[in-house]
Structures are given as structure tokens and as C-alpha cells.
């Protein structure tokens with residue numbers, strides 16, 4: 003299959019491109035800069051220059067391919083309305099381009115806010131609809147295209163897609179710990195974060211491309227929930243820092259914007275995904291990655 007990948011130069015995207023190519027697919031990656039284009043090309047993929055703000059480039063990429071994996075995101079966490087609007091516009095554009103084709107449209111998403119007080123499962127529909135909701139309600143928007151001849155599949159990544167070179171949430175938490183001289187965890191540290199190694203996440207995307215039916219929610223989750231206290235302790239061991247509970251009232255001041263996420267319970271299961279795809283995550287755990295120095299660079 004010829005697969006158009008947005009976010010092909012990103013943390014997850016670069017692993018997805020490698021996995022798709024290894025599985026025999028042809029890949030074209032969206033790239034918004036010379037550096038990103040060079041990174042995509044170095045993997046052995048074609049490059050389509052474009053930007054989330056240039057919807058024509060995204061439309062053309064979708065029209066020219068047999069399938070789309072949409073992973074690009076502006077990740078403006080300080081001003082999420084910007085990211086959410088771009089995400090919604092991109093999903094609308096790709097969906098419109100694929101109407102009536104029955105082609106796969108795999109859309110990145112997450113597990114935050116999909117269930118309260120328990121692990122999120124693939125049966126949990128997203129409650130987020132409309133432009134003002136998290137991620138711009140993009141999962142439900144993408145699923146609207148199922149009734150219009152698009153094989154939409156949601157890729158719900160664990161809040162930590164970890165491994166050497168990760169610049170996401172765990173890297174940010176490690177940087178805060180080093181800056182503050184203490185590795186903190188919010189409250190009593192019993193809230194949990196689901197986790198998956200990057201290579202396992204990429205494998206799941208490739209398998210989902212081949213096997214998931216329209217309307218499927220796939221969970222890229224290997225560990226159902228690592229307690230935030232254990233994450234903080236592993237960061238403390240990795241950087242030889244003391245570990246401390248951060249009282250709820252001080253979480254924002256200590257962690258900044260990421261405190262909102264670190265204080266959430268973000269556990270999720272992947273039983274249905276593993277069964278459907280025959281996918282068995284086998285990469286290192288989050289704590290193993292921290293112990294092995296994956297975040298030390």
C-alpha cells in the first residue's frame with residue numbers, strides 16, 4: 003500500500019514510517035521544513051512538503067495515497083485551542099478527500115478524559131465533540147466519515163510513548179526534576195499513566211492498517227497504568243535526585259502546564275486491540291527505559 007503519513011518526522015511518526023517500510027509499504031511523509039524532509043528521506047520514504055496550515059498539501063497527499071496515517075500535531079500545550087483547531091481542520095480535510103474510497107484513515111488520539119476512576123477500554127467512545135473539546139473532538143469527527151465510505155480507525159496512544167530519544171511528557175518531567183533538584187509526583191502518587199514503547203506503538207499502527215475495520219478504536223498500550231509515584235521514583239534513580247510528593251495545591255507551580263496531565267489518572271487497557279491484531283507488546287517498560295538511561299541524553 004502507498005501510505006501518506008503526516009507527522010512522519012515526529013517521535014511516533016518516524017518509528018511508524020520505519021515499520022511501514024519494513025512491512026513492504028510505500029510511504030510518503032509530510033514535511034514542513036528542510037530538516038524534517040531530510041529525516042523522512044533518510045528513512046527511505048518519499049517527501050511531500052506541506053504544513054498543517056496548508057490544507058491543500060494535506061488534501062493532495064491523501065488523494066494520492068491508498069491510506070493515510072495522521073500523526074502531525076502542533077502540540078501547543080500552552081495554547082491548546084491552536085492545536086485543536088489545526089487538528090480538526092486536518093481531519094476534516096483528509097476525511098473529505100477520502101469520501102467514497104473505502105481507504106484506511108488512521109488518526110492519532112489519546113486516552114485522557116475518556117473514563118473516570120477506571121481504565122479506559124476500546125469500548126469507551128470519546129465524549130469529545132466539537133471544536134471546543136480536547137483535540138478538537140477529532141476522533142468523533144473522523145468517525146463521522148465511516149458512514150461516507152472511509153475506513154476510519156482511531157489510534158489511541160498511551161500518554162507515555164517512551165524510548166531513547168523521547169522528547170514527550172517523560173522527558174519534560176525529567177527536565178523539571180533536574181531543574182528543581184527533586185523528582186516530584188502529584189498528591190499521593192497513586193494515579194496511573196498507561197505506557198507503551200515506541201517500537202510497539204509503531205507495530206500496532208502497521209497491523210491496524212492491515213486489519214482494523216472502519217470505526218475501530220485501537221489502544222497503543224503495553225502497561226495499563228504505572229503509578230505516578232513509580233514514574234517519579236524512576237526519574238529520581240536515573241538522575242540521582244530525591245523524590246517528593248507535591249501537594250495538590252502546589253502542582254501547577256511546581257510542574258507548570260504538564261502538572262494538569264501528571265495529576266490525572268490515565269490508565270488504559272489494550273486487551274481488545276491485542277486480540278484483534280495479534281499484537282503482543284514486547285519492548286522495555288517505562289521504568290526499564292528510565293533505568294537504562296533512555297532519558298539521560
Ligand SMILES: NC(=O)c1ccc[n+]([C@@H]2O[C@H](COP(=O)([O-])OP(=O)(O)OC[C@H]3O[C@@H](n4cnc5c(N)ncnc54)[C@H](OP(=O)(O)O)[C@@H]3O)[C@@H](O)[C@H]2O)c1
Pocket residue numbers: 008009010011012013014015032033034035038052053054055073074075076077110111112113158159160161162163164170171
Ligand atoms: N508521544 C506520546 O506519548 C503521545 C501520546 C498520546 C497521543 N499522541 C499523539 O500522537 C501523535 C504523534 O505524536 P508524537 O509524539 O510523534 O509528536 P511529535 O514528536 O511532537 O511530532 C509531531 C509531528 O507533527 C509535525 N508537525 C507539527 N506541527 C506541524 C505543522 N504545523 N505542519 C505540519 N506538521 C507539523 C512535526 O513536524 P516537525 O518534525 O517538522 O516538527 C512532527 O512530525 C500526535 O497527534 C500526538 O498528540 C502522542
